[in-house]
Amino acid sequence: MNRTPLSVLFLASLILGGTLSLLAQTPGAGIEQQLRSQYRIASVGSNGVVVRAGTVVVVQQDGITALPAPGEYPCNSHKEGGRISHSAMCAINYSVSKDNQRPLQVGEKAYLTAIQVKPTEVVFKIQTCCGGANDAPFRAAVSFQFPKGYLDSMKLKDIQDAIGQIFVPDTSSSDQGSDQPLANPSQGAPQAQLAGLWDVQGTGAQIQLNPDGSFSQHAPDGQERPGHYTVNGDSLILTYIATGRSATFSIRGDTIYVGARLAWVRHGGGPTPSAVPAPAPIVPLRLPATYASAQNPADKLQLNADNTFSLQEGGQGYQGTFAANGNTVELNISGGSKTTATIQGNNLTDGSGQTWVLGEQSARSAAGDAVLQNQDVIKLVKAGLDDTLIIAKIGSSKCQFDTSTDALIQLKQSGVSAAVLKAVVAAGK
Secondary structure, eight states, X not given: OOHHHHBSSBTOOOOSSOOXXXXXXXXXXXXXXXXXXXXXXXXXXXXXXXXXXXXXXXXXXXXXEEEETTOOEEEEEEETTSOOEEOHHHHHHTGGGGGGOEEOOTTOEEEEXXXXXXXXXXXXXXXXXXXXXXXXXXXXXXXXXOOTTHHHHOOHHHHHHHHHTTEEEOTTOTTTTOOSBOOOTTOOSOHHHHOEEEEETTXXXXXXXXXXXXXXXXXXXXXXXXXXXXXXXTEEEEEETTTOOEEEEXXXXXXXXXXXXXXXXXXXXXXXXXXXXXXXXXXXOOSSEEEEESSXXXXXXXXXXXXXXXXXXXXXXXXXXXXXXXXXXXXXXXXXXXXXXXXXXXXXXXXXXXXXXXXXXXXHHXXXXXXXXXXXXXXXXXXXXOHHHHHHHHHTSOBOOOOSHXXXXXXXXXXXXXXXXXXXXXXXX
């Protein structure tokens, strides 16, 4: 699910059996295309390994906070002429990771891993590299804030000048501008062996892997999503041009898996139909339900019993309504964007190849054999869900809270906010 992680595609038509790439194309496609022509996006695996180099930028201002990969600190914000600031609510949500955070230093270098263009901001996502202050890679997102309507009124140079106050391209880097995969001694099956047409099981969709490392993913409705891919050992890494996001799959002969689920079978080859596992059965939605991104567990999708939803992705919050139709879920984001996700068993899959996993607590509640207790609220807080989602969960669940003085003190010490505490007390009456 994504408005480029659900931000440029908010669930952009879940193909591989679903994965929420959740937001439809962002506004300002012209500006985004121009920025992408100036900066090359690096392809980074979920383990933090850079498999395709891109633009390396040099940090020009201190104050940027980062988290160890595969985590990412999304609360950095900048207005032209000002200093890096941090959204208060966002910073509170990430306070549980405070011990792992570190500031980036002026002069430190980083790969540019994603560009997102939104109605009032441009977001640069980076991962440290090149012998920085810490050998382990750290990730951060910086939101460059602009006036409403800037997409129509500002020129590319004005936007680049604002970005240049924080990041400038490193012209001395040997990786600068490279669009080639990085050498990797563990690289396994060559791309030539994977080249060809693959069928997406149970959906009628297909993906064409080309010998030059490019691919094109075709949905049953005719939509096409291009990108490039690399092979690292027995892992296939797809990077989508529209979002800059990557998804990792496992190669097993003539089959490709996402997690434990069969995703693709080589067209006209591979196992016979009798040897191909049957697609996961369609499980009707049982509401309320909370899904977490398998690629980035901090991203959450909450589907409520009244057919409203809340999405927390990349530090941004979105709301809207949804409708289930057979094996698909159509999400309508407040403001007009629309996208579709496919139901795969207990999970959802979006068009960028991401899997959204049904939370254990949601699955138990849906079956009607569990109630929400104090420890469950602490788990939700520790997982990084914002107060709005947690309060919605309390309001739509059977609750059995301990609201004694000692229990409330324990909740407070575990990071539960005053607003959530109030909801707990109200539900415990």
